[in-house]
Amino acid sequence: MTRILLVEDNEMNRDMLTRRLERKGFTIEAAGDGEEALKKIAASQPDLVLMDMNLPILNGWATCRELRANPATESLPIIALTAHAMAEDEQKARAAGCNDYTTKPIDFPLLLAKIDNLLTA
């Protein structure tokens, strides 16, 4: 059973993605901000992280950098989910340590493919 941590502060988006991913057989744990995400990753060590970038308290980029700085999570697969759709936004996300990047509104089959791709790699 693949465990995914969904970091998303928008309640609606969190609810929607959680439900859709659960239907595809993933076990979803959700966090509303960067700090909560770091705590949950340390506690439950998920297989993959879906990370919104505009987060309160600790934003997505900073959270990614912290994860990459920690040996325990330096190779944890992270997919950035963001409504920032400019080319430099992808650069920025990858520079912060994200393995992949997808823009909102989310193309769900594409997201599934990206998840699959990262998990089998």
Add this chain to the structure above:
Amino acid sequence: MISLPRLTLRLRLSISIIAIVALFTLTNLTYQLSSENRNLRLDNLQNAVASQLATVTIRQLLENQEKEILVLDALKDGGKEQLSKEEIQNGRSDLSSLQAEIRRLKPYVYAETVDSYNTLLAGYDALHDGWYRFYVGYNNNQTPSTIKIERAFANTMQLLSDFESLEILAAEQQTLDLQKTVRFTDRITLTIYLFTIALTVSLGYLLIRYTNRSLNELNLGTVRIGGGDLKYHIPVNNDDEIGDLTIAFNEMSDKLSNAMAQVQQSKEKADQANRSKTNFLANMSHELRTPLNAIIGYSEMIIEDYREEKALDAEQAVEDLARILSSGRHLLQLINDVLDLAKIESGNMTVFNETFDSVDIIEELMSTMAPIAKKGDNLLVLEKSQDIPHLYNDAVKFRQLFLNLLSNACKFTHNGKITILVTYNAKTRHAVYHVSDTGIGMTPSQLTRVFEAFVQADSSTSKKYGGTGLGLSICKQFVELMDGSMDVTSAEGEGTTFTILLPTRAPIQKRTDAIPAENQQELSLDLKASSSSETTSVSEEDALGRVLVIDDDPESRQLLLRHLEKENYIGLEASDAKQGIAIANEQQPDLILLDLMMPNIDGWTALSVLKESPSTRHIPVILQSMLDEKNLGLDLGAAEFLPKPVDRQRMATILRHLNPQDRRGAALLIAPETESRKLLLEELTDEAWQCMVATSMAQVIERIQQKSPDIIFIGLGMPYDSVLEILAMLNGKLNDGLNAKLSDNIDASTDSTEDALASLATAITAPI
């Protein structure tokens, strides 16, 4: 003082050429002199030689003659008696030729030898005389004594020798003198010649060096300026053509530098605008994607549910559809807001002015917001001072503005209090609205950006509290369109207060906007009163308006005031900007005439103060200056520009054109003293109408005689009979040339008052 001429390059060259030519001429002259001397010397030598030859010949001739005489004398003594006639003749002619020969010496005689020559002549004459008599008396034996002749001969020979040696001496002396002169002139010639060469060479060198240096500097400068150093100034060392060229070049580089600076500035502005636009687009994209994410996600999920399970969990589906709906609405709001902003930015947002009771609208909005306030456990309170005049402004924008502020206040406040405080500043004729909450507040840095588009205090705020981040930006722009001002104060954790000032007077430029067409059909008679503009004394009632003159010069101030009086305006005066601003605030004149050149605070500063202050910005300012500064003035908010010295005719035209009162006239209210009459009176006064009130037939007649009204309102509160009576009387007056609009729909109810005000609006548009 003799002013030296400018030492131009041309002058330098001319002077050099003149000097060289002069020296060359001098050289030639001295050379000429020396060669003349040389010739003289040569002549002299020839002279001396000729003279020598002549004397030798003479000596020879003399000696021959002497021998002949001696021979003849010896023959006579020897017995030869007679000389033939021919022999005598020959002897005499020999004597004559000898005499001629001696006289031929004359041209060779020098000044120094003239005495000697004369003596020689005299000596010879004596000899000649002796010899002549010898020949004449030879045949008669009457010859003079030969001893005597011998003596004369010896004397003559001696004299000839003397003359000869003197001649040689004189010739030698003269030659020596000439030689000296020749040597002297030769030296002079050489000196001048050498000097000329030296001068030519040095002048040439100096000119080349000078021109070269100047041109080099110029060249260096052009290279530097050409290389982009536009600030570089080529040093101006010479007051000549090259100096002129340098100055012209520097000016050119200055202009170029200015132009470049301007280009740079506009480029920066354009870049800034471009960045803002890109930013705006990026933000837009982000803001649109967030609700779209929910809409698409939930829709897909519902479709999946239905396809895969062929049935829907109705409750779950409704919940999801509600989310889709809410996101869709949010999206719509966002698009509307963006369109509003774009409209404002492109200047296409129009303002539809009408008269409305702002407190009414706020009360209505409060009841709309009540459920939302309750949801956040907020208390919604309205506090107002006694009388808030109606506004003549855009009611729709007013509603949107306060809806936005109230919903913001509710959004950011929980378990607190939201207060709307409305007051009226009679001095500045502004309604003041404070919308305060006890919510989360803002930090100082958030506060500075609160009116920027897409900026919410924190990027996470929108997720928590919703909203497009455009509301306050739109609010601020609306208030500015409505001729008001908006400010905010806030403390983090304590709450936020928005303060809005709106004028209760009509915003001057927007007055003619949008008059509801249906109101044109009022019960009103439209006729024109005969003009009564011939009044000379200006009373408050008859005046066309009040004009404030701000000028430090008492004379021009007095002149303007006299002009104003003649044009039927009431003049107010201020001798400096500070006083002027104070009077403008206190007295609210209809127009301001502002002098630009004043000590301490100048006209420009005064203009910006007047235009920035909410209480004076609506007053049209006419600038006055000797210089033509019209465009700058108009850019800075002045309404017109009047060049000094002031032309009265022109001033009058401008005043007529700008005077807000001029388009209004006198209004007569025939109504009993009721609340609605008071309200209308206030409105009319606010709208700058000159109001008269009458409650009876007698008063109506009296008022009409005082001043013919442009509009007459007849309140329904009047007894029906007296209304008929008054109307009959007015009809009579109208036939006599009275020209007015009649409006009879004043009622005690507020609705009717609004109608009356609407008809007032009709009165404004109709050409009175």
